[in-house]
Amino acid sequence: MPIRSITTGWKSNLGQAIPSQPDDQNSRQPRGWRDLPYLWTLVRWLWSFAITLLGLSIITFAMTRLSPIDPALQLVGDHASQSTYAQARETLGLDEPLPVQFVNYLRTALSGNLGQSISTGQPVARDIARTFPATLELATVAIVLGSVFGLSLGIIGAMRPGSVLDGVVRLVSLVGYSVPIFWLGLLMLLLFYAKLHWAPGPGRLDVVFQYTVPSVTGFALVDTWLSGKVGAFRSALSHLALPALVLAFYAMAGISRLTRASILAELGQEYVLTARAKGAGLVRVVFKHVLPNVTGTLLTVIALSYASLLEGAVLTETVFAWPGIGRYLTTAMFAGDMPAILGGTLVVGACFVALNAFTDFAVNRLESAQR
């Protein structure tokens, strides 16, 4: 493998490979050989994304039909006459054949109508719009922290394999992906909130600030910052700290483990030996040669952790009473609130699928640009 191709950073290549305005791809003739594979990947990516979303909606639809809860009966009550019940079935479209029902389901879901939540009495889409930003905020802060720590620890461990420091890194990440996250959250609340009084209790804001800050974006940090109230911002930040750190620890475990493994695997390659023989230091080799080569792998693992933080919110939000979509879903589960459960699953699932698909696409582009 020639060294020159490796020393070229991926960033400069990426800039060339992706046209600044992808929109006019269709209108103009492909100029170079690079444009066509790009378009082809894009089409394939969109296709697989659509297929996966269709699969996901088939599953959520199947769940509504598998459920022992009869939506028509839920609507009219136990004492309704046979004809009222039949009428309710007809209004809900339950008398249609299954494929027709599925198409109807898909059509309403695509128009943004996810039905009415039984427990809150609101449209599910509105409930989700209200709760999802809280989850997104928590997961985003956590993944940033987790990536920074995970990457650094992984690099440190890989540079001195077998050392005491490496041992500590491996142990920390082993514990990180073995610990039940809801339990870790509980212990952190116990220690930092109840015993040491360093952190505030559950929730997103102190009670005094609740309803004083206008909700603009739905992200507590941004909203309190925009409102200009220093105390409110500090309160939002301190409430976020503990759950974000717990989630970041979990993300860090997976990221550092994979960073370490992929760098170690790469360090065994011949080009590294060549570079080292030519006098390049270990630090230089890792940052200039190895890291650009494993960027695809690392991006994938970070995106996967981010996605798992979004779906894992169901557990952490229960512990920290975080008013996000996870807690909304858990509450819905206990209320037997089918539209809410399925709507929430569909939305979070779609984000999950989109994140995965986008990463696939980005990594694919990155790798072809490197080549």
Add this chain to the structure above:
Amino acid sequence: MSLAFAPPANRTRLLRQFLRSPSAVIGGAVILLILVLAVFAPIMAPYDPIVQNTAIRLAAPDAAHWLGTDAFGRDILSRLIYGTRPTLLLVLFVVVLMAPIGIAVGVLAGYFGGMTERVLMRLTDIVMSFPRLLLAFAFVAILGPGLINGALALALTSWPAYARQARVETTALRRSDYLAASEMVGIGRLRLLFGHVLPLVMPSAIIRLALDLGGIILAAAGLGFLGLGVRPPTAEWGSMVAEGTQVIFDQWWVAAAPGFAILITSLGFNLLADGLRDILDPRHD
């Protein structure tokens, strides 16, 4: 487990390697201990796990109750010991359901190729990018809590990784001379699949399985924590943590003990998997 696939001469060598790997030995010992606890729970547990005694509710750990008692005055240590049973049972169900589906899909796709392969792998990719945990929660929430539903939900969303791996290996095998030779000798297709392809695909599937077990334990505990696992009063670690949450600030040990048990079990499986992988798959780092 994997030892069964090695020729007899190799077994002692593998065993020696196993004993030399500290993580495999520690992990194996932990899992063995938990298995013993699960099998002999009635003998090992000092008290009945579901008999309530409100006179001693929420007692702190002492000589009579080593880990204290919960809100119903039940001995936490006994409940922990009995809690190994649903945990291991669920893991067993998931493994028995998930691995065969995944391996079958992968082997069939790799062996037959063409349209079969394309359809099966497309399906695999689709299921692979599903939100596993979330779908499992929704599935159980709708079909009703319980061990079987939980295992089914986890298994139905977790098989794709096995299918991918098995397909890659089968495709490589399909091109091998020895498979062509056995085909020429006249060995039937079924026997070829079960007798010649499957045994060679198994070892890496087993490593993968071992690596997944820790995560399955955590997912199962998560189901229990949300109240979607085994029905009370059966002792289950995840739901024990949930019960302890009510009194976490005053009687922290009620939640701390079962969570620690989950951690140790998951840690044990992960250590064992790391060790096994180093032994059986030396190419890895």
